[in-house]
Amino acid sequence: MVPKELRVAQTPSTPGAAREPAMTDVARLAGVSHQTVSRVLNGHPNVREQTRLRVRAAIEQLGYRPNRAARALATGRSQLIGVVAQNSTLFGPSSLLAAFELAAAARGFVVSVRRVRVLDRGSIAEAVDHHLEQRAAGIVVIAPTAAADEALAAVPPDIPLVAVDGDPARGDTLVTVDQRAGARLATRHLLDAGHRTVWHVSGPSEWFDAADRERGWRRTLEEAGAEVPPVSPADWSAASGYRAGLILARMPEVTAVFAANDHLALGILRAMSERGRAVPGDVSVVGFDDVPEAAYFIPPLTTVRPDFATVATETLDVLLSCMSGEPAASTRRTITPTLVERDSVAAPSR
Amino acid sequence: MVPKELRVAQTPSTPGAAREPAMTDVARLAGVSHQTVSRVLNGHPNVREQTRLRVRAAIEQLGYRPNRAARALATGRSQLIGVVAQNSTLFGPSSLLAAFELAAAARGFVVSVRRVRVLDRGSIAEAVDHHLEQRAAGIVVIAPTAAADEALAAVPPDIPLVAVDGDPARGDTLVTVDQRAGARLATRHLLDAGHRTVWHVSGPSEWFDAADRERGWRRTLEEAGAEVPPVSPADWSAASGYRAGLILARMPEVTAVFAANDHLALGILRAMSERGRAVPGDVSVVGFDDVPEAAYFIPPLTTVRPDFATVATETLDVLLSCMSGEPAASTRRTITPTLVERDSVAAPSR
């Protein structure tokens, strides 16, 4: 049953090198041409069942794996998706990234991540360039700042590119969390609890998501006819939330705070606790992100949850449809977050 | 100054296709052979300065980028490092991953990450196989469980492979945080504060790091002649820390707890607070990892900090030395963590 070429195929002509089996080795063993092997591998329909089986057996026996580099070279396109992300362990970006990698792998893509230290124009451009050099089939940029968006303008338009949480004003492909809706949810919730107004500790203003959360908060307040207090600027860290919280804690008129993310909220919680202001008794707090630990803050934090897994799959979806060259399909997706109610919100004491 | 072939090079023979410039295009424009271009690109020494400049100018002008797939095919090896990691947003693994990606990029490597949902043998094997198919130059596995380690045994020995936080009993290349030393630091610290003994809330026992932290804690207690209380088993989550904490909080004899990570500690902190046991007044708590928010827990958490950036660079270092085929160099590295003292530890009240 097994062809006689067997021994030949197992011992390559260069005995010392012991190179990986190539397609021709499989072909020889199966007694077919390398092209037939290629057809079997790529699921080409016109191959006789018997032949297909023989080829599969040969592949199995030799432990053959196709060489992706050769395939990429021959076809001119790779199965590689390049991702540009920022070097942070922030919950949002990293869970998004993880979810994306998983989703891409499930669809047979390789993902190569390039981290950038800072989100400036040069770094982003360098990272994108790197992916272009790899002949990436598509590029995903998770970099929600204006500088990043500028860098994206320089990318040749023929390569599929999706920005995640980029400039909402951006024309082309974009997948975003509806930050404004999330902020509205949080602010509305506090207002509905009876608070006269809501204070805001914001993220770094150069981030689109921070800016949009602030905008959503402001708009909601205005619509409700509530006073719009000055925002407390911060970055995303618990440390800056703590600093902002220390000030807010001294102001008796502050009864409700919307923090731009959960870590900021954690810092605020601690500042309040230190200054003897009870949460939610004296001050109500709402966060954003729903980090897994938020339910175990003191008190458990009411927060806004964006579904990162959905963002990831939608991103892949958009990218794939761009890659298959159907730009007609909707190239913008917006994911609306939900409110998770816990114990950090109550009616004001007065 | 500019050669006359300029126009020819700019308009490729197939006007419609407008393909990316290849090495021969550069060569034509610079008036040299493609081989010389290759030499310039690879920093080969024997190229006349004038020629080098001419080639560089042509590269610049055409916006040429070398095709990595072609290079990989020709040389038989890629500049790609495959990473197998688990699909989690746990602080340790994800900061390690980020640091590694950054370090690898700095050394000119592409890193491709393959996430696995569960750390069982099959998943790990599949992920490793995937990287093998890519002809990865090296593989890094961040999967600290026994099942993962078994899967690694099946990898052909000629491909450089480094396990991070793998089985300490493992023979070959391995980079680990010295979990035992960290646990000792934490336990010792609590003992030194005057506690009769220290209770432990552990991570999932199939993780090597969890097992090792427990082992370090137990050993330290034994050496000090202290009673070894039963461990409270948990996973890494704040939720399970909370559940364990609820029980510990009911036991008056519990005055000191060492949690296997900071999120567990957070859950414990909350359980204590809920049951009216003051930290550190009634109970002292120490965590592990030093997540950025730990300083803003209530109270700020004393914890053990493993330096993930160092783990990442060491990992790359070991991998690179394996790849250059010098197995003589130390293939095992151990990173010793440090204790970060904050406010969650005090002397027992009695």
Next chain:
DNA sequence: TGGTTAGTTGAGAGCGCTAACAAAAGGGAT
């Protein structure tokens, strides 16, 4: 002046695969 060397460049083959075409091999219907 020739011969020897080192430095510099070019020509050609081949890495492992796919794409396009060409050639067999199997059915009916005539």
Next chain:
DNA sequence: ATCCCTTTTGTTAGCGCTCTCAACTAACCA
């Protein structure tokens, strides 16, 4: 049996790069 059509298989030519080896140049010493 002949023709045509469909299905299956083989042949050939690249993809863009690196490698090996040969060829050319210039410089040096005898």
